[in-house]
Amino acid sequence: MTALLPEGFRDRLPPFADAAAALEARVLEAARLHGYERVDPPLAEFAEGLATRLKAGGLHDAVRFVDPVSQRTLAVRPDITAQVARIAATRMGHHPRPVRLSYAGSVLKLRASQLAPAREQRQIGCELVGLDSVAAAREVVTVAVDALAAAGVTDVSIDFTLPDLIDTLADATLPVADIGQLRDRLDAKDAGAVAELAPGYLPLIAAAGPFDQALDRLRAFDVAGSLASRLNALARIADAVGDRVRLTLDPTERHGFEYQSWLGFSLFAGGVAREVGRGGTYTVMHENGAEEVATGFSIFADDLVAQVGEPDRRRLFLPFGTPATAGAAMRADGWVTVAALEAGDTPDAQLCTHLWADDAARPI
Structure with missing residues (x-):
């Protein structure tokens, strides 16, 4: 019973955890090359403030609890976009507009659906705060396409809507x-x-x-x-x-676009049953009640890992007694090395694809 996890939660094991991390890194690097700098908001915030920024979504999908330190209600984020909006409006309110921000992190849903049974997901995205013009939308859609291409996602399609x-x-x-x-x-x-x-x-x-x-x-x-x-x-x-x-248009689609303004879009990938991302134009709420326009997108990476495939698991087995300098040289050359810690260790036991022998990597 101690190994069971709550409904909607799961462990990410090798090689899928590595694949997810690599996919996330490639998406963020594609965003960085377009000028989007990374922010990293906390996992939980005061529920009242988060509810204001989540707007139409409110806290109906957020897990809440009482903070033993402040004695105030906190909420675990069900979406990171609202947190990035807070950072742009407060901590980076002095920054010249538009400000380009990227992010990645886990979000937690209070309840799941049949199509999306996972309650914890990894969300990656970009937000361009201070502009929702056609030029801004063109850039954000381009960054989303570039990010998916960099991650190795194939057969991508975009469905536009007018919220x-x-x-x-x-x-x-x-x-x-x-x-x-x-x-x-x-x-x-x-x-x-x-x-x-x-x-x-x-x-x-x-x-x-x-x-x-x-x-x-x-x-x-x-x-x-x-x-x-x-x-x-x-x-x-x-x-x-x-x-x-591929491009499609469904002008009256509103599911998932409750807080978008004039533009919304969904991202799809071949072989994935539901959308893998969503974006569009919206407004950011400032502390004084004023609203600022923004454009952005989010990608939910978990469903993409299977589509992209497993990472290269090329592993080089270093027999017991192999000089440390040999292993260091191979790692510098890009190899993953697994050193035998006992004389009886074997390449098969360590899931290795190559063996260090005669001063070279030999396929097994």
Whole structure:
């Protein structure tokens, strides 16, 4: 019984822990090359402050407990984006805008879903705080694609959405009585319910699919031109990644984009059942109540490890008595060496692929 773990938790064993660490390092290095500097927020914060920055998500998905030192309620972070927003708004509030930050760390969910049974996940991401222009969005989407490519992820696709689309249309050309219910029905692609609530929105259900076709349908739907700036922006963002990835568009998708503003996107990888990342534009709350625009993305690395594959497990066995200088030279040359600590040790017992013999590495 002492070896059991709570539901939704698991150990990461070799070689998968190594693979996850290598993937994380490659993603962060790709971000660093674009000018994103790493921050490392704490695992837990005061629940009240974290709830404010999580906005629509609140603390419904956060594990909370009373801190024995401060006697205040703390929350284990269910998402790191809100913490990066706090750092940008407070500790780095003096920094010239935009500020580019990257991060990686574990997040903890209060409850899991059938599609995502793990309650603890590794989250990696980038946030560009102080700008949510088309240029900023183009950069963030490009960094996300570069990061996945650097990590060795293949068959990548991006699904774009317009989180504030319904609000924009309702304010400009298509007023609706119950906008919340309409959003839910459009998200569910419930044509019958949409026809009853607001039939003018029905074309939006068909305006989803491969990017170019969906964009053309949206342009045809937008006879009043109220969406022209957003659609032109989408086209420019898509041009930034060209044919490096597959592009789709689902303009009314809102699941997971509750706090995004005019742009949202999901990242998918071949062979992974659900999205491996998500991003878009949003606002950062400052201490004085003012809001600052931002653009960013997060990648959940656990599901990508199996897609990328195991790392190279080339291991060189150094028989008992091998000179220390020989092992040091091979490690300097990039080898992983495993030294025998007893005369009876064997390469098989140490899962080695090569043997040090006659002053050279010999395949086993």
